[in-house]
Amino acid sequence: xxxxxxxxxxxxxxxxxxxxxxxxxxxxxxxxxxxxxxxxxxxxxxxxxxxxxxxxxxxxxxxxxxxxxxxxxxxxxxxxxxxxxxxxxxxxxxxxxxxxxxxxxxxxxxxxxxxxxxxxxxxxxxxxxxxxxxxxxxxxxxxxxxxxxxxxxxxxxxxx
Numbered sequence: 176x177x178x179x180x181x182x183x184x185x186x187x188x189x190x191x192x193x194x195x196x197x198x199x200x201x202x203x204x205x206x207x208x209x210x211x212x213x214x215x216x217x218x219x220x221x222x223x224x225x226x227x228x229x230x231x232x233x234x235x236x237x238x239x240x241x242x243x244x245x246x247x248x249x250x251x252x253x254x255x256x257x258x259x260x261x262x263x264x265x266x267x268x269x270x271x272x273x274x275x276x277x278x279x280x281x282x283x284x285x286x287x288x289x290x291x292x293x294x295x296x297x298x299x300x301x302x303x304x305x306x307x308x309x310x311x312x313x314x315x316x317x318x319x320x321x322x323x324x325x326x327x328x329x330x331x332x333x334x335x
Contacts (some may be wrong), residue, residue: 204315207233208241208283212309212325217332221299224251226327227292228260228309230278233319234285241283241313243291246273250301250331253293260291278311297331305329 214226228245232238243261247253249272258265261276268274280289297305310324317323 204236204238205318206236206238206283206285206313206315207317207319207322208238208311208313208315209233209319209322210309210311210325212307212327214305214307214327215329218297218301218305218329219332220297220301222297223294224297224305224329225292225294226307226309227290228325230283230289230291230311232283232285232287236315237285238283238313238315240281241278241289241311242275243278243309243311244273244275245291245293245307245309246271247293247307248272248305250298250303251295251305251307252298253295257294258291259294260289275312301331303331305331 209231211229212226215224218224228243230241230243251272253272255265255267258274258276260279262279263277265274265276278289278291283289291309293307306326306328308324308326
C-alpha cells in the first residue's frame with residue numbers, strides 16, 4: 176500500500192515538475208485599451224450621422240493588433256463604405272446591425288490611439304433614439320476590462 180501511494184505521488188509530481196524544468200519564459204502583454212464612442216446629440220430622419228470610436232492604450236505594454244465589434248439600432252443604416260479606420264476583412268452579421276473588423280494602424284503603443292468611424296444614414300421613418308455600441312477585442316491581460324466598450328446615443332428629432 177505504501178509503495179502504491181509513493182508511486183502515485185511520484186506520477187502526480189513528475190508532470191508538474193517536467194514542464195517547469197523545460198518551460199521557456201513567456202512574457203504576458205498587459206495593456207488597458209480604453210474605448211469611447213461619440214456621435215451627434217441629435218439626428219434627423221433621413222439625415223446623415225457619424226459616430227466615432229476612439230481606442231486609447233493606457234499601457235503599460237504595446238498591443239500588437241486589435242479588432243473591434245460594433246452594434247447599432249436598426250434605425251441607422253451603415254454601408255460598408257461608411258467604415259473607416261478598419262483593416263482586412265470585416266464580418267457582417269446577416270440580418271443584424273453589427274460588424275467586426277480589424278483596427279487599422281498597426282501596433283498601439285502606450286498613449287497611442289486609433290479611431291474607427293461609422294458614417295451612415297438615419298432611417299427616414301426613425302423615431303426615438305439611434306444607439307451605437309463599440310467594443311475593442313485584443314489578446315493581452317487587461318487590468319480594466321470594463322472600459323473596453325463605449326456607447327453613444329442620439330435623439331431623433333423632426334428637424335432643426
